[in-house]
Amino acid sequence: MKIKFLGTSHGVPEADRFCSCTMIEAGGRLYFIDAGAPITDLVIRSGKRIEDTKAIFTTHAHGDHIGGLIGFVDLANWFFKETSADIYMTESAPISAINAYIEAVGHVLDTNRLRFNVIDENFVYQDENLKVTAFPTEHLNRDSKRRPSYGYVVEADGKRIVFSGDLSIHLKHGDFPKAVLEEDVDLFICEMAHFNIKDVTQYLERCKARDVRFNHIGYMETFEAIEALNGKYKFPVKIVRDGDEISFD
Ligand SMILES: [Zn+2]
Ligand SMILES: [Zn+2]
Structure with missing residues:
Protein backbone atom coordinates (compact mmCIF):
# COMPACT_ATOMS: atom_id res chain seq x y z
CA MET A 1 0.00 0.00 0.00
CA LYS A 2 1.19 3.47 -0.86
CA ILE A 3 -0.23 6.83 0.21
CA LYS A 4 0.31 10.05 -1.71
CA PHE A 5 -0.88 13.40 -0.38
CA LEU A 6 -2.32 15.30 -3.32
CA GLY A 7 -3.70 18.14 -1.22
CA THR A 8 -2.83 19.03 2.37
CA SER A 9 -4.16 22.57 2.80
CA HIS A 10 -6.96 23.66 5.12
CA GLY A 11 -10.16 25.36 3.87
CA VAL A 12 -8.31 27.54 1.36
CA PRO A 13 -5.60 26.49 -1.12
CA GLU A 14 -2.16 28.07 -0.90
CA ALA A 15 0.75 28.58 -3.30
CA ASP A 16 2.09 25.10 -2.58
CA ARG A 17 -0.92 23.32 -1.11
CA PHE A 18 -4.17 22.17 -2.65
CA CYS A 19 -7.15 21.44 -0.41
CA SER A 20 -7.71 17.99 1.10
CA CYS A 21 -7.14 14.92 -1.04
CA THR A 22 -5.15 11.79 -0.25
CA MET A 23 -4.58 8.98 -2.76
CA ILE A 24 -4.15 5.41 -1.58
CA GLU A 25 -2.77 2.75 -3.93
CA ALA A 26 -3.61 -0.82 -3.00
CA GLY A 27 -3.71 -3.91 -5.20
CA GLY A 28 -3.01 -1.80 -8.27
CA ARG A 29 -6.15 0.32 -7.74
CA LEU A 30 -6.61 3.90 -6.57
CA TYR A 31 -8.68 5.06 -3.62
CA PHE A 32 -9.11 8.56 -2.28
CA ILE A 33 -9.88 10.11 1.06
CA ASP A 34 -11.53 13.43 0.15
CA ALA A 35 -11.51 15.21 -3.19
CA GLY A 36 -10.92 18.87 -2.33
CA ALA A 37 -8.05 19.13 -4.84
CA PRO A 38 -8.28 18.99 -8.66
CA ILE A 39 -8.13 15.23 -8.39
CA THR A 40 -8.23 14.35 -12.12
CA ASP A 41 -5.31 16.65 -12.97
CA LEU A 42 -3.25 15.44 -10.03
CA VAL A 43 -3.82 11.75 -10.79
CA ILE A 44 -2.65 12.33 -14.36
CA ARG A 45 0.37 14.34 -13.16
CA SER A 46 1.21 11.47 -10.81
CA GLY A 47 1.43 9.20 -13.86
CA LYS A 48 -1.62 7.19 -12.77
CA ARG A 49 -4.71 6.18 -14.74
CA ILE A 50 -8.08 7.73 -13.88
CA GLU A 51 -9.62 4.38 -14.89
CA ASP A 52 -7.85 2.69 -11.95
CA THR A 53 -9.95 4.68 -9.48
CA LYS A 54 -12.05 2.28 -7.46
CA ALA A 55 -13.54 4.41 -4.68
CA ILE A 56 -13.60 7.93 -3.27
CA PHE A 57 -14.46 8.37 0.41
CA THR A 58 -15.38 11.93 1.41
CA THR A 59 -15.36 13.05 5.03
CA GLY A 67 -14.69 20.64 -4.57
CA GLY A 68 -12.62 18.51 -6.96
CA LEU A 69 -15.35 15.93 -7.47
CA ILE A 70 -17.30 17.75 -10.18
CA GLY A 71 -14.35 17.80 -12.56
CA PHE A 72 -13.52 14.18 -11.80
CA VAL A 73 -17.08 12.93 -12.33
CA ASP A 74 -17.49 14.98 -15.52
CA LEU A 75 -14.32 13.60 -17.13
CA ALA A 76 -14.80 10.05 -15.87
CA ASN A 77 -18.33 10.22 -17.29
CA TRP A 78 -17.71 11.44 -20.83
CA PHE A 79 -14.03 10.74 -21.51
CA PHE A 80 -12.45 8.12 -19.24
CA LYS A 81 -15.25 5.71 -20.02
CA GLU A 82 -13.58 2.65 -18.53
CA THR A 83 -13.80 4.26 -15.09
CA SER A 84 -16.08 2.41 -12.69
CA ALA A 85 -16.02 3.90 -9.21
CA ASP A 86 -17.99 4.15 -5.99
CA ILE A 87 -18.18 7.65 -4.55
CA TYR A 88 -19.16 7.90 -0.91
CA MET A 89 -20.77 11.12 0.27
CA THR A 90 -22.01 12.21 3.68
CA GLU A 91 -25.15 14.00 2.44
CA SER A 92 -27.35 13.78 -0.65
CA ALA A 93 -27.50 17.49 -1.62
CA PRO A 94 -24.02 17.59 -3.23
CA ILE A 95 -24.94 14.52 -5.31
CA SER A 96 -27.95 16.38 -6.74
CA ALA A 97 -25.72 19.40 -7.43
CA ILE A 98 -23.14 17.29 -9.27
CA ASN A 99 -25.91 15.64 -11.29
CA ALA A 100 -27.29 19.07 -12.20
CA TYR A 101 -23.83 20.20 -13.32
CA ILE A 102 -23.33 17.15 -15.54
CA GLU A 103 -26.70 17.91 -17.17
CA ALA A 104 -25.79 21.60 -17.49
CA VAL A 105 -22.70 20.75 -19.54
CA GLY A 106 -24.78 18.57 -21.83
CA HIS A 107 -24.20 15.06 -20.52
CA VAL A 108 -26.12 12.39 -18.67
CA LEU A 109 -24.43 10.79 -15.69
CA ASP A 110 -23.77 7.08 -16.19
CA THR A 111 -24.83 5.88 -12.76
CA ASN A 112 -23.84 2.30 -13.54
CA ARG A 113 -20.18 3.35 -13.73
CA LEU A 114 -20.13 6.31 -11.33
CA ARG A 115 -22.07 5.19 -8.31
CA PHE A 116 -22.84 7.76 -5.61
CA ASN A 117 -23.76 6.54 -2.16
CA VAL A 118 -24.61 8.35 1.08
CA ILE A 119 -22.90 6.76 4.06
CA ASP A 120 -23.98 6.57 7.69
CA GLU A 121 -22.10 5.81 10.89
CA ASN A 122 -22.27 2.06 10.29
CA PHE A 123 -20.44 2.40 6.97
CA VAL A 124 -17.89 -0.29 6.16
CA TYR A 125 -16.35 -0.76 2.71
CA GLN A 126 -14.47 -3.90 1.88
CA ASP A 127 -13.06 -5.23 -1.35
CA GLU A 128 -10.14 -7.47 -2.29
CA ASN A 129 -7.61 -4.70 -1.59
CA LEU A 130 -8.68 -2.81 1.51
CA LYS A 131 -11.24 -2.22 4.20
CA VAL A 132 -12.50 1.25 5.12
CA THR A 133 -14.56 1.88 8.25
CA ALA A 134 -16.17 5.25 9.02
CA PHE A 135 -16.43 6.85 12.44
CA PRO A 136 -18.48 9.98 13.17
CA THR A 137 -16.88 13.30 14.06
CA GLU A 138 -18.50 16.47 15.41
CA HIS A 139 -17.01 18.91 12.89
CA LEU A 140 -20.43 20.11 11.74
CA ASN A 141 -22.06 20.11 15.15
CA ARG A 142 -22.55 23.86 15.47
CA ASP A 143 -25.22 26.16 16.86
CA SER A 144 -27.39 23.22 17.93
CA LYS A 145 -27.52 21.96 14.33
CA ARG A 146 -25.60 18.85 13.37
CA ARG A 147 -24.70 17.68 9.89
CA PRO A 148 -22.79 14.44 9.36
CA SER A 149 -19.00 14.26 9.14
CA TYR A 150 -16.65 11.29 9.41
CA GLY A 151 -13.11 10.07 9.78
CA TYR A 152 -11.95 6.75 8.36
CA VAL A 153 -9.93 3.72 9.44
CA VAL A 154 -8.22 2.17 6.42
CA GLU A 155 -6.85 -1.37 6.65
CA ALA A 156 -4.73 -2.93 3.90
CA ASP A 157 -1.67 -5.18 3.64
CA GLY A 158 -1.80 -5.82 7.40
CA LYS A 159 -1.53 -2.09 8.16
CA ARG A 160 -4.01 0.17 9.87
CA ILE A 161 -4.24 3.89 9.11
CA VAL A 162 -6.58 6.41 10.70
CA PHE A 163 -7.66 9.59 8.93
CA SER A 164 -9.14 12.04 11.43
CA GLY A 165 -11.37 13.88 8.97
CA ASP A 166 -12.22 17.36 10.24
CA LEU A 167 -12.93 17.62 13.96
CA SER A 168 -14.77 20.09 16.19
CA ILE A 169 -13.55 23.60 17.01
CA HIS A 170 -10.94 23.32 19.80
CA LEU A 171 -11.99 19.64 20.01
CA LYS A 172 -14.77 20.88 22.25
CA HIS A 173 -16.94 17.88 21.48
CA GLY A 174 -14.14 15.48 22.45
CA ASP A 175 -14.14 13.91 18.98
CA PHE A 176 -10.42 13.10 18.79
CA PRO A 177 -10.53 9.62 17.15
CA LYS A 178 -10.99 6.83 19.71
CA ALA A 179 -9.34 4.41 17.28
CA VAL A 180 -5.90 5.93 17.97
CA LEU A 181 -6.46 6.06 21.75
CA GLU A 182 -7.72 2.52 22.13
CA GLU A 183 -5.94 0.45 19.49
CA ASP A 184 -2.53 0.24 17.86
CA VAL A 185 -2.44 1.96 14.51
CA ASP A 186 0.48 2.20 12.12
CA LEU A 187 -0.22 5.74 10.97
CA PHE A 188 -2.49 8.52 12.14
CA ILE A 189 -3.16 11.39 9.75
CA CYS A 190 -4.65 14.22 11.75
CA GLU A 191 -6.04 17.58 10.75
CA MET A 192 -4.95 20.76 12.53
CA ALA A 193 -7.21 23.46 11.14
CA HIS A 194 -9.78 23.60 13.91
CA PHE A 195 -7.64 23.36 17.06
CA ASN A 196 -4.15 24.09 18.26
CA ILE A 197 -1.41 22.20 20.06
CA LYS A 198 -2.83 23.13 23.46
CA ASP A 199 -6.15 21.49 22.55
CA VAL A 200 -4.58 18.30 21.22
CA THR A 201 -1.80 17.65 23.78
CA GLN A 202 -3.97 15.68 26.22
CA TYR A 203 -4.91 13.33 23.38
CA LEU A 204 -1.38 12.97 21.97
CA GLU A 205 -0.22 11.87 25.42
CA ARG A 206 -2.61 8.90 25.20
CA CYS A 207 -2.20 8.26 21.48
CA LYS A 208 -1.22 4.71 20.50
CA ALA A 209 -0.28 5.44 16.91
CA ARG A 210 3.24 4.50 15.77
CA ASP A 211 3.48 7.51 13.51
CA VAL A 212 1.55 10.81 13.56
CA ARG A 213 1.36 13.21 10.63
CA PHE A 214 -0.52 16.48 10.72
CA ASN A 215 -2.13 17.88 7.59
CA HIS A 216 -4.90 20.41 6.88
CA ILE A 217 -2.91 22.88 8.99
CA GLY A 218 -4.75 26.17 9.27
CA TYR A 219 -4.31 29.46 11.04
CA MET A 220 -4.41 28.32 14.64
CA GLU A 221 -0.89 26.94 14.76
CA THR A 222 2.38 27.45 12.90
CA PHE A 223 4.28 24.72 11.07
CA GLU A 224 7.27 25.38 13.34
CA ALA A 225 5.24 24.84 16.52
CA ILE A 226 3.94 21.52 15.19
CA GLU A 227 7.41 20.40 14.06
CA ALA A 228 8.68 21.16 17.58
CA LEU A 229 6.42 18.37 18.90
CA ASN A 230 8.64 15.77 17.21
CA GLY A 231 10.62 13.93 19.87
CA LYS A 232 8.17 14.63 22.69
CA TYR A 233 6.19 11.42 22.27
CA LYS A 234 6.83 7.73 21.67
CA PHE A 235 5.92 8.26 18.00
CA PRO A 236 7.34 10.69 15.46
CA VAL A 237 5.25 13.79 14.78
CA LYS A 238 5.60 15.20 11.29
CA ILE A 239 3.83 17.50 8.86
CA VAL A 240 2.72 16.25 5.47
CA ARG A 241 2.93 18.45 2.41
CA ASP A 242 1.57 18.10 -1.12
CA GLY A 243 3.40 15.39 -3.03
CA ASP A 244 4.62 13.53 0.07
CA GLU A 245 4.41 9.75 -0.19
CA ILE A 246 4.39 7.03 2.44
CA SER A 247 4.99 3.49 1.28
CA PHE A 248 4.24 0.38 3.32
CA ASP A 249 5.73 -2.12 0.83
ZN1 LIG B 1 -11.62 21.07 6.02
ZN1 LIG C 1 -14.93 21.24 7.01
Whole structure:
Protein backbone atom coordinates (compact mmCIF):
# COMPACT_ATOMS: atom_id res chain seq x y z
CA MET A 1 0.00 0.00 0.00
CA LYS A 2 1.19 3.47 -0.86
CA ILE A 3 -0.23 6.83 0.21
CA LYS A 4 0.31 10.05 -1.71
CA PHE A 5 -0.88 13.40 -0.38
CA LEU A 6 -2.32 15.30 -3.32
CA GLY A 7 -3.70 18.14 -1.22
CA THR A 8 -2.83 19.03 2.37
CA SER A 9 -4.16 22.57 2.80
CA HIS A 10 -6.96 23.66 5.12
CA GLY A 11 -10.16 25.36 3.87
CA VAL A 12 -8.31 27.54 1.36
CA PRO A 13 -5.60 26.49 -1.12
CA GLU A 14 -2.16 28.07 -0.90
CA ALA A 15 0.75 28.58 -3.30
CA ASP A 16 2.09 25.10 -2.58
CA ARG A 17 -0.92 23.32 -1.11
CA PHE A 18 -4.17 22.17 -2.65
CA CYS A 19 -7.15 21.44 -0.41
CA SER A 20 -7.71 17.99 1.10
CA CYS A 21 -7.14 14.92 -1.04
CA THR A 22 -5.15 11.79 -0.25
CA MET A 23 -4.58 8.98 -2.76
CA ILE A 24 -4.15 5.41 -1.58
CA GLU A 25 -2.77 2.75 -3.93
CA ALA A 26 -3.61 -0.82 -3.00
CA GLY A 27 -3.71 -3.91 -5.20
CA GLY A 28 -3.01 -1.80 -8.27
CA ARG A 29 -6.15 0.32 -7.74
CA LEU A 30 -6.61 3.90 -6.57
CA TYR A 31 -8.68 5.06 -3.62
CA PHE A 32 -9.11 8.56 -2.28
CA ILE A 33 -9.88 10.11 1.06
CA ASP A 34 -11.53 13.43 0.15
CA ALA A 35 -11.51 15.21 -3.19
CA GLY A 36 -10.92 18.87 -2.33
CA ALA A 37 -8.05 19.13 -4.84
CA PRO A 38 -8.28 18.99 -8.66
CA ILE A 39 -8.13 15.23 -8.39
CA THR A 40 -8.23 14.35 -12.12
CA ASP A 41 -5.31 16.65 -12.97
CA LEU A 42 -3.25 15.44 -10.03
CA VAL A 43 -3.82 11.75 -10.79
CA ILE A 44 -2.65 12.33 -14.36
CA ARG A 45 0.37 14.34 -13.16
CA SER A 46 1.21 11.47 -10.81
CA GLY A 47 1.43 9.20 -13.86
CA LYS A 48 -1.62 7.19 -12.77
CA ARG A 49 -4.71 6.18 -14.74
CA ILE A 50 -8.08 7.73 -13.88
CA GLU A 51 -9.62 4.38 -14.89
CA ASP A 52 -7.85 2.69 -11.95
CA THR A 53 -9.95 4.68 -9.48
CA LYS A 54 -12.05 2.28 -7.46
CA ALA A 55 -13.54 4.41 -4.68
CA ILE A 56 -13.60 7.93 -3.27
CA PHE A 57 -14.46 8.37 0.41
CA THR A 58 -15.38 11.93 1.41
CA THR A 59 -15.36 13.05 5.03
CA HIS A 60 -17.97 15.82 4.84
CA ALA A 61 -19.70 18.26 2.52
CA HIS A 62 -17.37 21.27 2.62
CA GLY A 63 -15.78 22.59 -0.56
CA ASP A 64 -12.23 21.93 0.58
CA HIS A 65 -13.12 18.22 0.78
CA ILE A 66 -15.40 17.69 -2.23
CA GLY A 67 -14.69 20.64 -4.57
CA GLY A 68 -12.62 18.51 -6.96
CA LEU A 69 -15.35 15.93 -7.47
CA ILE A 70 -17.30 17.75 -10.18
CA GLY A 71 -14.35 17.80 -12.56
CA PHE A 72 -13.52 14.18 -11.80
CA VAL A 73 -17.08 12.93 -12.33
CA ASP A 74 -17.49 14.98 -15.52
CA LEU A 75 -14.32 13.60 -17.13
CA ALA A 76 -14.80 10.05 -15.87
CA ASN A 77 -18.33 10.22 -17.29
CA TRP A 78 -17.71 11.44 -20.83
CA PHE A 79 -14.03 10.74 -21.51
CA PHE A 80 -12.45 8.12 -19.24
CA LYS A 81 -15.25 5.71 -20.02
CA GLU A 82 -13.58 2.65 -18.53
CA THR A 83 -13.80 4.26 -15.09
CA SER A 84 -16.08 2.41 -12.69
CA ALA A 85 -16.02 3.90 -9.21
CA ASP A 86 -17.99 4.15 -5.99
CA ILE A 87 -18.18 7.65 -4.55
CA TYR A 88 -19.16 7.90 -0.91
CA MET A 89 -20.77 11.12 0.27
CA THR A 90 -22.01 12.21 3.68
CA GLU A 91 -25.15 14.00 2.44
CA SER A 92 -27.35 13.78 -0.65
CA ALA A 93 -27.50 17.49 -1.62
CA PRO A 94 -24.02 17.59 -3.23
CA ILE A 95 -24.94 14.52 -5.31
CA SER A 96 -27.95 16.38 -6.74
CA ALA A 97 -25.72 19.40 -7.43
CA ILE A 98 -23.14 17.29 -9.27
CA ASN A 99 -25.91 15.64 -11.29
CA ALA A 100 -27.29 19.07 -12.20
CA TYR A 101 -23.83 20.20 -13.32
CA ILE A 102 -23.33 17.15 -15.54
CA GLU A 103 -26.70 17.91 -17.17
CA ALA A 104 -25.79 21.60 -17.49
CA VAL A 105 -22.70 20.75 -19.54
CA GLY A 106 -24.78 18.57 -21.83
CA HIS A 107 -24.20 15.06 -20.52
CA VAL A 108 -26.12 12.39 -18.67
CA LEU A 109 -24.43 10.79 -15.69
CA ASP A 110 -23.77 7.08 -16.19
CA THR A 111 -24.83 5.88 -12.76
CA ASN A 112 -23.84 2.30 -13.54
CA ARG A 113 -20.18 3.35 -13.73
CA LEU A 114 -20.13 6.31 -11.33
CA ARG A 115 -22.07 5.19 -8.31
CA PHE A 116 -22.84 7.76 -5.61
CA ASN A 117 -23.76 6.54 -2.16
CA VAL A 118 -24.61 8.35 1.08
CA ILE A 119 -22.90 6.76 4.06
CA ASP A 120 -23.98 6.57 7.69
CA GLU A 121 -22.10 5.81 10.89
CA ASN A 122 -22.27 2.06 10.29
CA PHE A 123 -20.44 2.40 6.97
CA VAL A 124 -17.89 -0.29 6.16
CA TYR A 125 -16.35 -0.76 2.71
CA GLN A 126 -14.47 -3.90 1.88
CA ASP A 127 -13.06 -5.23 -1.35
CA GLU A 128 -10.14 -7.47 -2.29
CA ASN A 129 -7.61 -4.70 -1.59
CA LEU A 130 -8.68 -2.81 1.51
CA LYS A 131 -11.24 -2.22 4.20
CA VAL A 132 -12.50 1.25 5.12
CA THR A 133 -14.56 1.88 8.25
CA ALA A 134 -16.17 5.25 9.02
CA PHE A 135 -16.43 6.85 12.44
CA PRO A 136 -18.48 9.98 13.17
CA THR A 137 -16.88 13.30 14.06
CA GLU A 138 -18.50 16.47 15.41
CA HIS A 139 -17.01 18.91 12.89
CA LEU A 140 -20.43 20.11 11.74
CA ASN A 141 -22.06 20.11 15.15
CA ARG A 142 -22.55 23.86 15.47
CA ASP A 143 -25.22 26.16 16.86
CA SER A 144 -27.39 23.22 17.93
CA LYS A 145 -27.52 21.96 14.33
CA ARG A 146 -25.60 18.85 13.37
CA ARG A 147 -24.70 17.68 9.89
CA PRO A 148 -22.79 14.44 9.36
CA SER A 149 -19.00 14.26 9.14
CA TYR A 150 -16.65 11.29 9.41
CA GLY A 151 -13.11 10.07 9.78
CA TYR A 152 -11.95 6.75 8.36
CA VAL A 153 -9.93 3.72 9.44
CA VAL A 154 -8.22 2.17 6.42
CA GLU A 155 -6.85 -1.37 6.65
CA ALA A 156 -4.73 -2.93 3.90
CA ASP A 157 -1.67 -5.18 3.64
CA GLY A 158 -1.80 -5.82 7.40
CA LYS A 159 -1.53 -2.09 8.16
CA ARG A 160 -4.01 0.17 9.87
CA ILE A 161 -4.24 3.89 9.11
CA VAL A 162 -6.58 6.41 10.70
CA PHE A 163 -7.66 9.59 8.93
CA SER A 164 -9.14 12.04 11.43
CA GLY A 165 -11.37 13.88 8.97
CA ASP A 166 -12.22 17.36 10.24
CA LEU A 167 -12.93 17.62 13.96
CA SER A 168 -14.77 20.09 16.19
CA ILE A 169 -13.55 23.60 17.01
CA HIS A 170 -10.94 23.32 19.80
CA LEU A 171 -11.99 19.64 20.01
CA LYS A 172 -14.77 20.88 22.25
CA HIS A 173 -16.94 17.88 21.48
CA GLY A 174 -14.14 15.48 22.45
CA ASP A 175 -14.14 13.91 18.98
CA PHE A 176 -10.42 13.10 18.79
CA PRO A 177 -10.53 9.62 17.15
CA LYS A 178 -10.99 6.83 19.71
CA ALA A 179 -9.34 4.41 17.28
CA VAL A 180 -5.90 5.93 17.97
CA LEU A 181 -6.46 6.06 21.75
CA GLU A 182 -7.72 2.52 22.13
CA GLU A 183 -5.94 0.45 19.49
CA ASP A 184 -2.53 0.24 17.86
CA VAL A 185 -2.44 1.96 14.51
CA ASP A 186 0.48 2.20 12.12
CA LEU A 187 -0.22 5.74 10.97
CA PHE A 188 -2.49 8.52 12.14
CA ILE A 189 -3.16 11.39 9.75
CA CYS A 190 -4.65 14.22 11.75
CA GLU A 191 -6.04 17.58 10.75
CA MET A 192 -4.95 20.76 12.53
CA ALA A 193 -7.21 23.46 11.14
CA HIS A 194 -9.78 23.60 13.91
CA PHE A 195 -7.64 23.36 17.06
CA ASN A 196 -4.15 24.09 18.26
CA ILE A 197 -1.41 22.20 20.06
CA LYS A 198 -2.83 23.13 23.46
CA ASP A 199 -6.15 21.49 22.55
CA VAL A 200 -4.58 18.30 21.22
CA THR A 201 -1.80 17.65 23.78
CA GLN A 202 -3.97 15.68 26.22
CA TYR A 203 -4.91 13.33 23.38
CA LEU A 204 -1.38 12.97 21.97
CA GLU A 205 -0.22 11.87 25.42
CA ARG A 206 -2.61 8.90 25.20
CA CYS A 207 -2.20 8.26 21.48
CA LYS A 208 -1.22 4.71 20.50
CA ALA A 209 -0.28 5.44 16.91
CA ARG A 210 3.24 4.50 15.77
CA ASP A 211 3.48 7.51 13.51
CA VAL A 212 1.55 10.81 13.56
CA ARG A 213 1.36 13.21 10.63
CA PHE A 214 -0.52 16.48 10.72
CA ASN A 215 -2.13 17.88 7.59
CA HIS A 216 -4.90 20.41 6.88
CA ILE A 217 -2.91 22.88 8.99
CA GLY A 218 -4.75 26.17 9.27
CA TYR A 219 -4.31 29.46 11.04
CA MET A 220 -4.41 28.32 14.64
CA GLU A 221 -0.89 26.94 14.76
CA THR A 222 2.38 27.45 12.90
CA PHE A 223 4.28 24.72 11.07
CA GLU A 224 7.27 25.38 13.34
CA ALA A 225 5.24 24.84 16.52
CA ILE A 226 3.94 21.52 15.19
CA GLU A 227 7.41 20.40 14.06
CA ALA A 228 8.68 21.16 17.58
CA LEU A 229 6.42 18.37 18.90
CA ASN A 230 8.64 15.77 17.21
CA GLY A 231 10.62 13.93 19.87
CA LYS A 232 8.17 14.63 22.69
CA TYR A 233 6.19 11.42 22.27
CA LYS A 234 6.83 7.73 21.67
CA PHE A 235 5.92 8.26 18.00
CA PRO A 236 7.34 10.69 15.46
CA VAL A 237 5.25 13.79 14.78
CA LYS A 238 5.60 15.20 11.29
CA ILE A 239 3.83 17.50 8.86
CA VAL A 240 2.72 16.25 5.47
CA ARG A 241 2.93 18.45 2.41
CA ASP A 242 1.57 18.10 -1.12
CA GLY A 243 3.40 15.39 -3.03
CA ASP A 244 4.62 13.53 0.07
CA GLU A 245 4.41 9.75 -0.19
CA ILE A 246 4.39 7.03 2.44
CA SER A 247 4.99 3.49 1.28
CA PHE A 248 4.24 0.38 3.32
CA ASP A 249 5.73 -2.12 0.83
ZN1 LIG B 1 -11.62 21.07 6.02
ZN1 LIG C 1 -14.93 21.24 7.01
